Amino acid sequence: MLTKSTRDRAASFSRRGVLAATAGLMLGLASLTGAKAADDTIKVGVLHSLSGTMAISETTLKDTILFLIDEQNKKGGVLGKKLEAVVVDPASNWPLFAEKARELITKDKVSVVFGCWTSVSRKSVLPVFKELNNILFYPVQYEGEESERNVFYTGAAPNQQAIPAVDYLMKEEKVKRWVLAGTDYVYPRTTNKILEAYLKSKGVAQEDIMINYTPFGHSDWQTIVADIKKFGSAGKKTAVVSTINGDANVPFYKELGNQGIKAKDIPVVAFSVGEEELAGIDTKPLVGHLAAWNYFQSIKTKDGSNEKFIKDWQAYTKNPKRVTNDPMEAHVIGFAMWVKAVEKVKSTDPDKVIDALPGIEAPNLTGGVSKMLPNHHITKPVFIGEIKGNGQFDVVWKTPGLVAGDAWSKELDGSKDLIGDWVGKKCGNFNTKTNKCLGSGS
Amino acid sequence: MPANLPARLCSLLLSLLLIAFALPAFAGPFEDAVAKFANDDFSDTEEAVGVIASSGNKLAFPIISALQDGRLMADPDSKKVYVTGTDGKSIDAATGEAVASVPDSASAVRLNNRLRRSVDAALGSLTLQSPDVGTRLQAAQSVFKSHEETALEAVDAALAKESNKSVKTALGEARAAILLFKSDATEVEKLEAVATLKARGDQEAMALLTGMGDQPASVTKAAASAISSIQSSLAVWSTVQNAWYGLSLGSVLLLAAIGLAITFGVMGVINMAHGEMVMIGAYTTFVVQEVIRTRYPGLFDYSLLIAVPLAFLVAGAIGVLIERSIIRFLYGRPLETLLATWGLSLVLQQAVRTMFGPTNREVGNPSWMSGAFELGQITITYNRLWILCFTLAVFAILLAMLRYTALGLEMRAVTQNRRMAASMGIATSRVDALTFGLGSGIAGIAGVALSQIDNVSPNLGQSYIIDSFMVVVFGGVGNLWGTLVGAFTLGIANKFLEPVAGAVLGKIAILVLIILFIQKRPRGLFALKGRAVEA
Numbered sequence: 001m002l003t004k005s006t007r008d009r010a011a012s013f014s015r016r017g018v019l020a021a022t023a024g025l026m027l028g029l030a031s032l033t034g035a036k037a038a039d040d041t042i043k044v045g046v047l048h049s050l051s052g053t054m055a056i057s058e059t060t061l062k063d064t065i066l067f068l069i070d071e072q073n074k075k076g077g078v079l080g081k082k083l084e085a086v087v088v089d090p091a092s093n094w095p096l097f098a099e100k101a102r103e104l105i106t107k108d109k110v111s112v113v114f115g116c117w118t119s120v121s122r123k124s125v126l127p128v129f130k131e132l133n134n135i136l137f138y139p140v141q142y143e144g145e146e147s148e149r150n151v152f153y154t155g156a157a158p159n160q161q162a163i164p165a166v167d168y169l170m171k172e173e174k175v176k177r178w179v180l181a182g183t184d185y186v187y188p189r190t191t192n193k194i195l196e197a198y199l200k201s202k203g204v205a206q207e208d209i210m211i212n213y214t215p216f217g218h219s220d221w222q223t224i225v226a227d228i229k230k231f232g233s234a235g236k237k238t239a240v241v242s243t244i245n246g247d248a249n250v251p252f253y254k255e256l257g258n259q260g261i262k263a264k265d266i267p268v269v270a271f272s273v274g275e276e277e278l279a280g281i282d283t284k285p286l287v288g289h290l291a292a293w294n295y296f297q298s299i300k301t302k303d304g305s306n307e308k309f310i311k312d313w314q315a316y317t318k319n320p321k322r323v324t325n326d327p328m329e330a331h332v333i334g335f336a337m338w339v340k341a342v343e344k345v346k347s348t349d350p351d352k353v354i355d356a357l358p359g360i361e362a363p364n365l366t367g368g369v370s371k372m373l374p375n376h377h378i379t380k381p382v383f384i385g386e387i388k389g390n391g392q393f394d395v396v397w398k399t400p401g402l403v404a405g406d407a408w409s410k411e412l413d414g415s416k417d418l419i420g421d422w423v424g425k426k427c428g429n430f431n432t433k434t435n436k437c438l439g440s441g442s
Numbered sequence: 443m444p445a446n447l448p449a450r451l452c453s454l455l456l457s458l459l460l461i462a463f464a465l466p467a468f469a470g471p472f473e474d475a476v477a478k479f480a481n482d483d484f485s486d487t488e489e490a491v492g493v494i495a496s497s498g499n500k501l502a503f504p505i506i507s508a509l510q511d512g513r514l515m516a517d518p519d520s521k522k523v524y525v526t527g528t529d530g531k532s533i534d535a536a537t538g539e540a541v542a543s544v545p546d547s548a549s550a551v552r553l554n555n556r557l558r559r560s561v562d563a564a565l566g567s568l569t570l571q572s573p574d575v576g577t578r579l580q581a582a583q584s585v586f587k588s589h590e591e592t593a594l595e596a597v598d599a600a601l602a603k604e605s606n607k608s609v610k611t612a613l614g615e616a617r618a619a620i621l622l623f624k625s626d627a628t629e630v631e632k633l634e635a636v637a638t639l640k641a642r643g644d645q646e647a648m649a650l651l652t653g654m655g656d657q658p659a660s661v662t663k664a665a666a667s668a669i670s671s672i673q674s675s676l677a678v679w680s681t682v683q684n685a686w687y688g689l690s691l692g693s694v695l696l697l698a699a700i701g702l703a704i705t706f707g708v709m710g711v712i713n714m715a716h717g718e719m720v721m722i723g724a725y726t727t728f729v730v731q732e733v734i735r736t737r738y739p740g741l742f743d744y745s746l747l748i749a750v751p752l753a754f755l756v757a758g759a760i761g762v763l764i765e766r767s768i769i770r771f772l773y774g775r776p777l778e779t780l781l782a783t784w785g786l787s788l789v790l791q792q793a794v795r796t797m798f799g800p801t802n803r804e805v806g807n808p809s810w811m812s813g814a815f816e817l818g819q820i821t822i823t824y825n826r827l828w829i830l831c832f833t834l835a836v837f838a839i840l841l842a843m844l845r846y847t848a849l850g851l852e853m854r855a856v857t858q859n860r861r862m863a864a865s866m867g868i869a870t871s872r873v874d875a876l877t878f879g880l881g882s883g884i885a886g887i888a889g890v891a892l893s894q895i896d897n898v899s900p901n902l903g904q905s906y907i908i909d910s911f912m913v914v915v916f917g918g919v920g921n922l923w924g925t926l927v928g929a930f931t932l933g934i935a936n937k938f939l940e941p942v943a944g945a946v947l948g949k950i951a952i953l954v955l956i957i958l959f960i961q962k963r964p965r966g967l968f969a970l971k972g973r974a975v976e977a
Contacts, residue, residue, distance in 0.1 A: 051792055053901050055800040173555060184946045214945040217905040219896045220694065222687040222826070223940045233645035235653020247905075250802060250897035258814050258823040264558040281897075282806050288555050386554060396484070396554045 041084035042077070042348055044069060045104035047115025047125070047136075052092025053217075056246065057327070058117050060276060061139060062087060064328045065114045067316045068335045078342050086110055094124045101125040105132045111348035112137065112338055114331060119143060119186050126151070135350050137338065139330035141271060141293075143190035147375045147407035147420025147428035150350075152337070152357060154330035156294050157377055157405040158194050162241070164382040165269045165292035166195060168397050169239045170202065173267060176236040177208045179228050181244060184213040188243035191271070195241060197411040208236065218248045221255040229259065232266045240268040249273050250281050253289070263288025269384070275323035278391040286387045294364075294380040295329035296393045301367040309365050323391075329365045336362035337372055358423050368402055375420030375428075377405030472497045476505070476536045479523045479551045480516040488557055495564035496592065501525075501538050503568050508535075509551055510561050517548040524548060563588030570600035575609060582612035589619035589650070615642050622654050632661045640668035644819055648672045679819035684937050690826040692933025693833040696926060698892070698906040699913040700837060701885030703925040705761075707914050708857050709877055711769055712776050714784040716910060717903025718791060719882045722760060723753035723889020724898045725794060728803045743808040746890060753886035761882025765875045773874075787903070795900040805893040829891050836887060841922060853877050857920070916956050918966030928967055932956075 046065045048058035069083045077083055086108045090097040097116065104110045105128070112135045116122045119142050129136050129150040141156040169175040180195055182188025192211055199209060210231050212224060232238035244252055249272070256268065269290040275297050278286075299306055309332070314322050341356040342348055357372050364370045370378045379402040385393030407420035408429070417433040419425075427437035475493035478486040491509070494502050508514040508525040514535065515524045523535040524544045532544050553561065566584035569577050578600070585593050597617050604610045618635035621627045627635075639647040651665045651672075698720060705713040727749040734741050734748075741748075764786065772779045807825060814823040844850035855863040856873045864870045889902070896902060917928025932952060939948040963969070 050800075051795060053904075055795060056802065056899055056901070059800045212944065215949055217901070218945060219905060220687075220691050222690065222823075223684070223937055224945065226683060226687075226821070227941065230645060233649040235649045235651075247802070247897050247899060247901060251895055254807075254825075254895065255823070258812065258825060259821050260814055264555045264562065267555050276801060279801060279804070281802075281804060288553075288558060394552060396552075 041082045042079070042342075043084050043086050043108055043110040045101075045108065045110035045113035045115065046085055046087045047090060047097065047101055047104065047113050048117065049092040049121075050087075050089040053246070054092040054117050054121075057276065060325070061114075061117070061327055061331055063317060064313075064331045065335065067313060068332065070316065071312070072335075072339060078339055079346060079348075090121070094118075094120050097121040097124045098128050101128045101136075102132070105129075105134045110134070111342075111350070112353070114139070114334065116140070117327075122151070133350050135338070135353060137331070137334035139327045139334060141326070143187045144194075144407060144409050145190060145412075145415055147377070147422070149354060149376075149422055149428065151376060152334060152372065153377045153405065153407075154334040154337075155327060156380060156382075157407065158191055158409055159406045160294060160380050160382055160403045161271055161292050162191050162195055163198060163411075164399055164403070165271070165290070165384060166198065166241065168290075168292075168384045169241075169267070169269060172397065173239060174237050175239040175267075176204070177210075177231065177234060177238040178204065179210045179212065179231055179238065179240040181212045181214070181224070181228075181240055181242050183216055183218070183243065183245040183248060185216070185245070188213065188245070191243050192241075194409045194411045201411070214244070214248065216245070216248070218244075219251045221252045225252075225255045225259050225261065228266065229261060238266050240266060242268050242270040243272060244270070245272050246277075249277055253281055253286050256289075257285030263290070263386070274325040274327075275392065276325050278387065279323060281391075283387050283391050284389050287389055289387045290396075291385050291387070291393060293326040293383055293385065293393075295324075295326045295366055296383055296385045296395055297324045298385070298388075298392045299366050299383070299395060301365070303367060305363060305367065306365045324365075333362050333364050333370050333378065337378075354422070370402065373404055374423040375405070375407040376422060377407055377420075379404045472499050472501075473536045476523050477521050479509075479514060479535070480518055480521040482516070482518060482552065484552075484554055484557060487551060487553075488560055491557070491560050491564050495568060501535065503565075504533075505535050506561060506564050506568065509553070510558075510565060512550045512553075514551045515544050515548040516551050517545050519547050520545070522548075523551075559588065563590055563593070567593040567596040570596050570613070571603065575606050578604070578606070578609045579612055582609055582616050586612065586616040586619050586646075589616070589623055591620060591624050594620050594624070614638055615647075619650055622650060629658050629660060632657065633664055636661060636664045636668050640671060643672050643675055645676065648676070676819060680941075682818070683820040684941065685934065686820060686822065688934030688937035689930065690830060690933070691937055692930035693826075693830040694892070694895070695909055695913050695933055696837065696929035697829065697833045697888040698885075699910040699925055699929055700833075700840060700922070701881045701883075701888060702910045703914050703917075703922055704840075704881035704884065705878055706911070707919050707921070707925065708853065709874065709881070710776075710857075710919075711773075711878070712780045712783065713769075713881075714780060714907065715764065715787040715790060716881075716885055717905075717907035718787045719757045719761060719885035719903070720889040720892060720906055721794065721898075721900065721903040722757045722790070723886030724805070724893035724896075724902055725798060725803070725889075726753040726756050726886065727890045727893045728798075728805050728898050731805055742806070743810060745806075746808060746811075746894075749890045750887055753890045754883040755886075757886025757889070758879040758883030761885075762875050762879035764882070765878035769878065770871065770874060787907075791900045791903070798900075800900065803898045805898050807894055811894055825894050829894065832891055836884065837922070837926060840884065844922070849873075849876060853880075912953075912956060916959065916966055918968035921966075921968040924966055924968035931967075 044065065046062050048062040049055050050059055050062060066085055069085050072078065073082050086104060088100040088104060090100045101113065104113055114137045116125060116138050117140050122138055125136065126148060134150060136151045137154055138151055139154050141161050142153070144157040178199055180192045182192055196209060196211070214224065228240060267288065267290055269292055271292060273291050274293060297310060301307065310324055313324055314320050337357060337360045340360050340362060341353045345352040345356045358374045359372065361369050361371045364380065366381055368381055370380055372378050381402050382399045383395050384397040385395050388394050408415040408418040410416050417431050418429050419432055420428045421430055422428065425437060429438040431438060471493055475490040478490040491506060494505055504525050505514060513526045515526055524532050524541060525535050526532045526544060532541050533539060534541050562584045566581045566588065569581040572578050572581065585597060597613055597620065601613045601617065604613055615638055618638035621631045621635040636651065639651055648669060651669050654665065701719060702713065702716045705711050705716060727746065730749040730752060731745045734745050768782055768786065769779065772782060811825045811828055814821045844854060852868050852873045855868055856870050860870055892902065913929045913932060914925055916932060917924030936948055936952055939951055943951055
């Protein structure tokens with residue numbers, strides 16, 4: 001229809017006119033198809049549990065990615081295209097994580113996935129990301145001992161959280177006796193193994209270390225708190241290093257408060273308790289207990305970046321009391337790095353983006369600049385915060401600079417010679433002693 | 443002499459200037475120390491606390507107690523430090539003069555744990571002679587904890603004046619703790635100190651004795667015997683403590699299981715949504731507290747009393763609704779009931795998650811449920827004690843209801859022989875609905891109590907459902923007394939196993955024991971006899 005009427009009209013024009021009209025039409029068509037291509041979006045997968053046990057922590061991260069995509073689209077998107085989030089709910093069900101990841105990559109054709117919280121969910125999706133060659137950004141502090149080509153770890157490795165926290169207690173609080181208390185699963189067990197080796201290398205005797213594991217969702221802490229009290233009355237300064245996970249923390253802290261264990265007597269430093277978790281407890285009895293993270297909401301920045309982020313986030317969620325936390329910041333950094341890498345190679349092709357990511361720098365929310373390392377971990381500052389009465393943290397110590405994340409712990413015999421290097425060696429577990437890549441078999 | 447005048451003026455000015463400049467130098471160590479608070483540096487603050495506490499200045503106490511409560515404000519720009527009183531009035535910390543207002547740039551001086559300890563020690567020696575008995579006792583205890591030599595004089599002075607018996611004992615113990623660590627104390631003094639600590643006989647005394655370092659041989663020997671005597675008395679107390687913890691855990695298990703003992707035990711419905719009724723009760727408590735917090739803050743201590751009947755009604759109503767709409771079609775089909783109620787539990791969880799959000803909700807402890815008291819050498823927390831009393835009360839009321847009311851009679855009749863009861867004119871379907879509602883309502887009440895010790899999240903119920911089934915099956919299906927005995931047996935067994943085997947293995951061991959027990963006695967501890975069993 002369009003061509004016919006154009007031709008009809010063109011007939012009344014001169015030859016030159018016809019030429020011009022055709023050229024114009026072609027231009028118009030070109031711009032039309034161009035506009036059609038711009039309508040195409042880049043899809044970003046969000047793989048966080050919105051129901052089940054982990055919904056308590058992961059829902060916020062889903063909101064964070066939606067917020068970041070919204071902000072990026074306001075700035076014009078990426079490569080001239082808008083970003084579109086594809087949100088799925090793996091329902092805290094580990095095998096479902098793998099299924100949903102497959103669905104995101106094959107059906108929805110996402111260019112990148114932001115997701116997972118527990119290590120077991122990450123391990124469950126790993127084969128899928130390898131097989132279908134896609135990218136996963138994993139935002140949570142974890143036990144380390146892993147470096148995969150398709151995964152970028154923006155949370156803390158043990159040397160970016162656990163080890164500095166122990167150092168702080170040793171130096172500042174002169175702690176001589178240690179309780180390592182954790183929930184019985186892979187993250188606390190590996191972290192405690194690393195910490196035990198580290199403490200022993202610092203001359204702490206075996207009888208000054210007490211290791212205690214509890215089941216998921218443990219709620220009766222009477223015996224354990226009494227044991228900690230007893231262990232702490234041996235005449236040496238004692239501290240608790242807690243890798244207690246999720247919901248079990250609230251009854252643990254309540255029991256500590258009720259049995260009158262004050263932070264000035266036996267401080268507890270936690271690796272899984274942040275602003276979100278404290279939102280469910282009255283923190284007055286907990287004042288002085290510690291947490292180690294790479295980010296705290298209360299941190300003041302010179303350039304105001306954290307303050308601006310909090311303001312925008314609260315405006316986006318329409319909740320002036322909504323808190324921010326460390327895994328959120330990890331997503332902020334990871335997202336910014338992915339955007340930069342895509343813009344650098346002008347493509348969302350996973351192979352190109354994976355190769356471009358190491359070396360990419362992005363500002364973190366505490367005033368520094370984090371960098372993606374060849375082992376797919378990032379550099380981060382480490383902060384020790386004390387719980388305040390209002391559910392926030394007061395930073396009492398921080399590392400002088402940024403700490404580079406170790407994929408493989410230097411404290412464990414099995415991994416101290418290993419490095420991850422996806423730039424030079426193209427290997428996630430390269431043994432520097434034997435000069436061999438162990439490959440995916442191990 | 444006109445030529446002299448300018449020179450004189452000059453010298454006058456000069457001397458004035460000199461005085462003006464010299465003033466800060468005359469300010470003395472106290473004022474210098476106060477100014478250090480403005481540096482926002484933990485070591486400077488610690489130094490300042492030490493100097494001020496020993497300065498003898500009458501401002502020392504207000505400054506340090508303000509520091510402890512976060513009322514000490516420092517302005518980093520002008521290096522001025524202010525004490526804001528609890529009444530809203532402020533003074534300049536260096537001079538004690540009243541100031542109209544604290545500048546906006548001032549912020550509270552920060553503390554860390556090490557500082558909190560030195561603040562406590564400083565306040566302890568400053569308040570040893572306070573007119574208030576409670577303050578004096580606390581002061582003596584904090585001196586005992588810090589046992590710094592500098593406090594010895596203050597302790598001796600206070601000891602000479604003290605008339606209250608318990609404060610006197612505490613002061614004596616504080617003195618003993620100081621002497622034990624004082625390098626130039628005589629052997630006699632040290633032996634006395636060991637004897638005093640032995641008499642105190644608790645973990646803290648033992649901590650001091652084990653950590654006292656090098657001492658004369660006689661002192662070391664006395665300390666060793668004191669330690670072993672304290673240890674043996676503590677071992678006895680630890681058994682008592684385990685028993686108490688067991689009772690407490692048993693009461694929580696019982697509370698969670700009573701409702702199930704009715705729906706599962708009496709009616710025979712495998713109710714997987716039982717935990718969610720507990721959760722609904724906990725969320726009712728949260729809503730009640732929210733309303734009280736915003737509208738009637740004075741009523742906060744009564745929030746739980748208000749929540750108990752409401753939770754019963756809410757959970758009970760939902761229970762009746764479930765029975766009428768789902769369960770009544772599934773009587774006699776246990777497998778379908780199991781699946782249907784399990785699905786229902788997921789629906790209820792997600793509904794609550796959508797309504798209240800996935801994160802934990804804060805349910806506060808009223809003042810009468812916070813804290814603990816010491817009984818001999820064990821610590822008993824008030825919330826656990828109240829929950830034990832509450833559980834026993836709920837159990838007694840339920841038992842009385844089943845025994846003495848018309849509804850109770852009908853319930854027992856229907857569950858014992860449905861057809862016979864129907865022939866007698868009992869509306870069995872109405873009784874079914876009410877019984878299920880009663881079980882659910884009691885689960886709701888349990889939620890009110892559990893909100894005090896666990897977190898209020900959509901997952902709250904899940905963690906209790908397995909334990910509840912365990913208790914009911916172990917105790918004997920259909921017997922409330924069995925549930926009671928079962929709950930306390932499991933609680934106590936768990937708490938005696940936990941210190942030996944650890945929490946994870948302890949739980950596994952209990953499960954294995956129950957499985958073995960069920961092999962021997964398939965009907966549990968108290969099996970129902972008679973025809974009901976065959977029905």
